[in-house]
Amino acid sequence: MRYYIGLMSGTSLDAVDAALVCFNDKRCELQQHLALPIADDLRQQALSLLNPGNNELARLCRLDVQLGRLFAQAVQALLMQADLDSSMISAIGSHGQTLRHYPDSDFPTSLQIGDPNIIAEQTGITTVADFRRRDMAAGGQGAPLVPAFHQAMLQDNRYNRAIVNIGGIANITVLANDPDKPVIGFDTGPGNALLDSWTQQQLQQTHDKGGKWAARGICHAALLDNLLKDPYFRQTPPKSTGRETFNLRWLEKSLQHFPGLHAQDIQATLVELTAITIAQAILEYSPDTDQVLICGGGSHNTFLMQRLALHLPEQTIQSTHSAGIDPDWVEAMAFAWLAKQTMDGQTGNLASVTGAQHPLILGGIYPATTQLEPHPHATHV
Ligand SMILES: Nc1ncnc2c1ncn2[C@@H]1O[C@H](COP(=O)(O)OP(=O)(O)O)[C@@H](O)[C@H]1O
Ligand SMILES: [Mg+2]
16 A cells, blocks of 8 residues: 655644655555644744844745754654655655745746755655645636645536635635536635734634634625725636735735724624635636535634625535545645645646646656666666
8 A cells, every 4th residue: 555645834834834745556545644833933933034124034044944854854753643654655745835926927936945855854754735836827827736636536417516624815626517528726815814813913812713703793895895896706717816815914904994903893894805716706707606615724613604695596515525625735735735746747736727738747857866767768877
């Protein structure tokens, strides 16, 4: 049995998710998983580097190494938990921590850090990383990348499905029951990142558990309208976004027009913004949806789920559990799968989603010293 490990550290900056996965036929089984918390000082360093500031390069280099070590540590803890030797693992797929995502710039690029050289060296496992930039080099958004995995695992000939991943940013994948129809997928806008930032600022808590705080607030209609005016929501896909767009400064620009609002009402408005932008994406791009399958940490926000259900009265809303995949591990599993695709010489992006000129083998390979197989046509001198 050969295993793959997926490492995901999303825009929420809550934890490093590590998933041990094995693939057989078209199925993918989650064997073990763990979430290694990101210490406060590391999270603060990453957050401060998300925005321009002093001596960024030196701070970037340092964080790149610190995160590389943390990712290696997550793999080692996962192997220990699974009681497996590193030689059993074919490859690690490491997403890395996104610090910048500039898909629509004249110089499109995306920066994920957490040095894969360190991961490969410390674990002794071949590591695939930097998945986004090859897609961008071919004219794509470099994001979202999970739709190809969603298609491989969750496409069903009986149902039109919409998969909604609510991480720091939310993204949707439209999977028609006809497998020949091109997959649609894009970032809908903010997921948990704004909710978390506002909660952190107002309550000094990492997140609003279950959305309980928001649930006691009242959505402010004019503020909501103002937030919804952001051109991103009207842009047609392919499109992707990040924390450099949807952050507290973005919120504060709108709040200037509405002085004196209660913090709790602002949180309720942000939940409504998240629910409405996801619902609108589904109604516009997947009006025939039978099943909406939710994954990501946002699936635990009960209030957000209630608001989403209210805006999608015709659809069944369930967690990806109902289709056999644990909602908390979909993204980490996706990066295990993406690593497998790359190692197998298979493409990982969907051109219909990212807008790239063609499908591509994604990522850079950082070989474990003892594992690199010689090329079959290599000549020995
Ligand atoms: N019980 C909960 N109630 C509300 N929100 C939650 C809960 N559990 C997780 N979350 C949210 O999910 C986020 C983590 O989601 P995740 O899918 O890991 O995102 P990312 O991929 O950006 O790291 C947390 O920061 C938090 O906002
Ligand atoms: Mg996370």
